[in-house]
Amino acid sequence: MKAQDIDLKKLERKVWTSFFEDGIWDIYLGLLLMALAVGAFFTDVGLTEQYSIFGHIGVVILAIFFLWLGKRLITLPRMGTVHFGPKGKARITKAQIILAISCFMGLAAFILVSSAISNVSARQQVMDFIFPSFWVTTMLVVFSFAAYFLNYRRLYIIGILYAITIPSDKIMRQFLHIDLTVLAFGIPALAILIMGFIVLARFLKKYPLLHEEEQNA
Amino acid sequence: MSPKNKETQLNQPITEVDRIIHEPARYLIMAYLYVVESADFLFLLRQTGLTKGNLSSHLGKLEKAGYVDIKKKFSGKIPQTLLRLTRDGRVAFDAYRASMKKALADLPNGRK
Numbered sequence: 001m002k003a004q005d006i007d008l009k010k011l012e013r014k015v016w017t018s019f020f021e022d023g024i025w026d027i028y029l030g031l032l033l034m035a036l037a038v039g040a041f042f043t044d045v046g047l048t049e050q051y052s053i054f055g056h057i058g059v060v061i062l063a064i065f066f067l068w069l070g071k072r073l074i075t076l077p078r079m080g081t082v083h084f085g086p087k088g089k090a091r092i093t094k095a096q097i098i099l100a101i102s103c104f105m106g107l108a109a110f111i112l113v114s115s116a117i118s119n120v121s122a123r124q125q126v127m128d129f130i131f132p133s134f135w136v137t138t139m140l141v142v143f144s145f146a147a148y149f150l151n152y153r154r155l156y157i158i159g160i161l162y163a164i165t166i167p168s169d170k171i172m173r174q175f176l177h178i179d180l181t182v183l184a185f186g187i188p189a190l191a192i193l194i195m196g197f198i199v200l201a202r203f204l205k206k207y208p209l210l211h212e213e214e215q216n217a
Numbered sequence: 218m219s220p221k222n223k224e225t226q227l228n229q230p231i232t233e234v235d236r237i238i239h240e241p242a243r244y245l246i247m248a249y250l251y252v253v254e255s256a257d258f259l260f261l262l263r264q265t266g267l268t269k270g271n272l273s274s275h276l277g278k279l280e281k282a283g284y285v286d287i288k289k290k291f292s293g294k295i296p297q298t299l300l301r302l303t304r305d306g307r308v309a310f311d312a313y314r315a316s317m318k319k320a321l322a323d324l325p326n327g328r329k
Contacts, residue, residue, distance in 0.1 A: 006244070006245070006248050008248060008252055011248055011249065011252050012252040012253075014264075015249065015252055015253060015264065078263075079259070079260060079263055080256065080257045080258070080260030080261070080262070080263060081256065081257045081260060081292075081297070081299075082253050082255075082257075082260045083253060083254040083255045083256070084253055085253055085254045086254075088253075207263060210259070212296070214262075214269055
C-alpha cells in the first residue's frame, strides 16, 4: 500500500485496536472469572462463606493491580502513549452507557421476577432455569455490545466463555451429579487466561523494550 | 488564453500539492497524528516502523513547517516527547488529500 492510499478510518481502527494488542484486558477478565472459581473452590472444600468471600475479593484485587501495573509497566514503556481524539472518547462513552443500561435492566428484571415468586418450588425453578438463561443472555448481550463498540473482537469469545459457566455448572449438577462449581468457572477462566498470555507473549515479542534514549526525538 | 497559460492551468492541481506532506514518510506521520489527539515519539516509532533518526528528521521538518507541535516533558523521571498536529497541520493535511484526489480523479483511464 502506498502511503498516499491510506484509508484514515482503517488507520484509526488500527490505532484503536493497538490498545488491546497487549492481552492485559483479557488477563484481567480471566482473573475476574477466576475469582468466582476461587470463591466456589473454598465453598466446595467445605470452608465457611467468609473464606469464600475473602478468596474472591483477593483475586479481584489481584486482577485490578495486574491491569493497572500491566498497562504502566508492560504496555506504556513498549508501545508509547496515545490520546484518542473525540471519536475514540465517544466510542468509550457509548460502550459505557450501553453496558450500564444492560446491566441495570438485567439486574432489575431478575430481582423483580425472583421477588414476585413466593412459592419455594417456583423459586427453585427460577434458580434452575430462569437464572441460567438470564445469565447467558446478559453475558452474551453485554460482551457483544462491548466488543462491537470497542472494536475488541476477542470480547466475543470471552463473552461466550463467561456465558457458559452457570449453565455448565447446572448441567454438571443435574445430569452428571458432579458438584464442582470450581470447574464450571475455572476452566473457562483458564481458557481466557491462556488466550490473554498468548496475546501478551506475542506483544512482548513484537515490541521489545527500547533504551531510554531510543524512545525520544 | 495562450497555450502556455492553458498548460499551466492543466498542471495546476498536481503542482500545487504540498511538498512537505507529499513525502510518504511525512504523510504517514501526519496521517497517524490526524486520527488521534496526541501521541508520544515512541508510539509513532512503533506504529510507523520508521527508524529513530528518520522519524526525528521528518518530525523536525513538519515542526518547521508549523504542522506538528513537539513538546518535551518528564513523566516521573522518564523524558517524553509529545506530538500533536497543529490547526494549520490539520488544514494542510485536508487540503493535500483533496488536491491529490482531484489531481488523480482528473486523469483519463489508461489505454492499452
